[in-house]
Amino acid sequence: MEMTFRWYGKTDPIPLEYIRQIPGMKGIVSAIYDIPVGEVWPMEKIQELKDQVEKAGLKLSTIESVPVHEDIKLGRPTRDKYIENYKEILKNLGQAGVSVVCYNFMPVFDWTRTDLAHPLEDGSTALIFDEEQVKKMDPLSGELSLPGWDESYTKDQLKDLMDAYKEVDEEKLWENLEYFIKAILPTAEEAGVKMAIHPDDPPYSIFGLPRIITNKENLDRFIKLYDSPNNGLTICTGSLGSYEKNNVQDILEYFLEKDRVNFVHARNVKLVGGKSFEETAHLSEMGSLDMYEIVKTLHKYGYTGPIRPDHGRMIWGETGKPGYGLYDRALGATYLNGLWEAIDKENR
Secondary structure, X not given: OEEEEEOOHHHOOOOHHHHHOXXXXXXXXXXXXXXXXXXXXXXXHHHHXXXXXXXXXXXXXXXXXXXXXXXXXXXXXXXXXXXXHHHHHHHHHXXXXXXXXXXXXXXXXXXXXXXXXXXXXXXXXXXXXXXXXXXXXXXXXXXXXXXXXXXXXXXXXXXXXXXXHHHOOHHHHHHHHHHHHHHHHHHHHHHOOEEEEOOOOOOOOEOOEOOOOOOHHHHHHHHOOOOOOOEXXXXXXXXXXXXXXXXXXXXXXXXXXXXXXXXXXXXXXXXXXXXXXXXXXXXXXXXXXXXXXXXXXXXXXXXXXXXXXOOOOEOOOOOOOOOOOOHXXXXXXXXXXXXXXXXXXXXX
């Protein structure tokens, strides 16, 4: 496996030089963050990012994410324009040597948590999701500020989007996803780019909006939309594992066997009742997921693709982007590499 680290570009408080010092670190996962969703990423911007990363002695391994415009998800007549722009981005990324693109198909907002700095027993803070708190929230109140929510929307724009999605149920969203996939995958294949859709996070409906990339059955339905290794998955252990009905180990093995795992996010979560959960350190004993078994399965199938330690706690007084501090993610990367080395030696 290729150990990588998420980096948010020039605005990230963590310099590439620090990331380079993490033992076993090979690649960077990043994106172009100053281009509006739906517009083409210029080749010079991509090359500038690549040059920054390589200057630090690392590889631009994976792009996360190339966002999908809401008009595509809604199936509006304007979607074809945005799909053509998306294809141009894939061509440019392929030309720059980027081989994996992570993206999601979640309506309106991305990953969602109710607290970005929940105190854990050890004194660190972590991201949590409280089901009861979400039930009491009104996304149109003007007071909602959840991570993953696109704050570029005005209150009126958000209301219009929420109203538009009242006409889009799960099956309609599947239709719109299929249209998108069948349009972009031939371009991805030609560009040498492996697409890796990210599971919905958390993997169930929130605020009445449809979510479909949620479980083994739906992931299987997804890969059958376009039969190609380039139409693959990001297996995010924390996203899938935040719902007790998902067997992450079984899901991982099933799709590794089908050669559809193109990217892995490795993190642990602790289920605390119902659909509520808190994020923890990566160690198996800290959460509800067995990270040893997860890495063992990756090793069993000879996984050589990118993996990154996802969402860490904030520890040792570190401040910065919640979930994306340096220290705990560095510990996570070292832990994952240690598991891999031990499993590798056991199997020689």
